[in-house]
Amino acid sequence: MSNQLVMRGPVGPLPLIPNQKKFNPINGYVGTIDSFVETARPVLPVYFLNPDQVAANARRFLTLFPGTPPYAVKCNPDPVVLKTMAKAGVQAFDAASIEEIRAVRKYAPKARILFMNPVKSREAIREAYYTHGVRAYSLDCVDELYKLLQETGLAPDLEVFVRIAIPKANATTLDLTGKFGIPAEDAPELLRQCRPVSAKLGLCFHVGSQCMKPERYAQAIRLAAQVIKASGVKVDALDVGGGFPVEYPNMTPPALDTYLENITHRNRLGDLALICEPGRAMVGNSGAVVARVEQRKGNMLYLNDGTYGNLFDAGPCGNLIYPTRLIRPGGEIAANQQTYGFAGPTCDSIDMMKGPFTLPVDVREGDWIVIEQLGPYCLSMGTRFNGFGQTQMVVMASEKEKAKAAR
Ligand SMILES: Cc1ncc(COP(=O)(O)O)c(C=O)c1O
Structure with missing residues (x-):
């Protein structure tokens, strides 16, 4: 008896793993994430995009920000996101590459585009x-x-x-110091060199992504003001970059108003045109991923999605903790919860996400996990490493579409 293998888990025929070529997006899905999982029982990860939420976030920035808020395309360049932004009134986009510029021209043809990658190829320019x-x-x-x-x-x-460079001491949750930005002491000379050949001259910075400290903006603006003064030339615009945070289980940021207060009220900007480049905050709550549990080993859940797929920021680079919940169609779920780490499907050991992610104590193989707040830096970060990375895209119906379907 002791040598006998005890087989657990599903018996009977299993669906084939879908082939990439047959993987078309599903548009205008009128159900919920739960109803989708219940009927589709997805073998591969599924990305749910909520365009209503994208539009609401965009309108919030357009209403509250006292200047122009070009959307940072890198954060989520999905065509539905770009079209929804344009429809919601976003008239400017921050692009990092020629591919992003082409995408904006395709989906938001009239938009103003800012090419804000400090190092560009000649062909791209x-x-x-x-x-x-x-x-x-x-x-x-x-x-x-x-x-x-x-x-x-x-x-x-x-x-x-x-x-301009942000001093390392002012780095935020997702540090962007070190790669780009001229040191403040050298910036006045560069401004003087740029002035005669620029129709408009601006200063820009990025305080780091998911910036939890609104005062970082005030500090960076003070630095910018010193640079402008030292340059002795007229500067027309100030771009305060991205960095506006969203809520995660272990991070509740101050209200957007507090950030705007640090940007405007606490600084004398004179007649500088004000720009920001929000990415994360524009799409934060508009995306969710459903991943399947392929194995459980103690408190480690091995999923069919991971650091090389849709969960880059949960991996060692970001260590973000996402809100999670379990779906087990037709099955009882334990009421008690515990914390877990995740491992992705590839064979690389950096494909691990320490979390902790909170889920019921009885998570098991074959369960699905909904991982929320995955609007930003999710679709744009995935790779096909180890042959994984296929994701079924589901665009949720807008409230308008749902009302129409219900008639
Ligand atoms: C130049 C630039 N602008 C805007 C953003 C968007 O930042 P966030 O998503 O933190 O708002 C980034 C992000 O890396 C960036 O590099």
């Missing part, structure tokens, strides 16, 4: 300027200015944003 009408560019060194001038034929209508 040319196509951005001549094909897509992009006039605003960021840079953080004089060689990039020369590149911009050469590739645009000394264009007379450039809007140049000098990106």
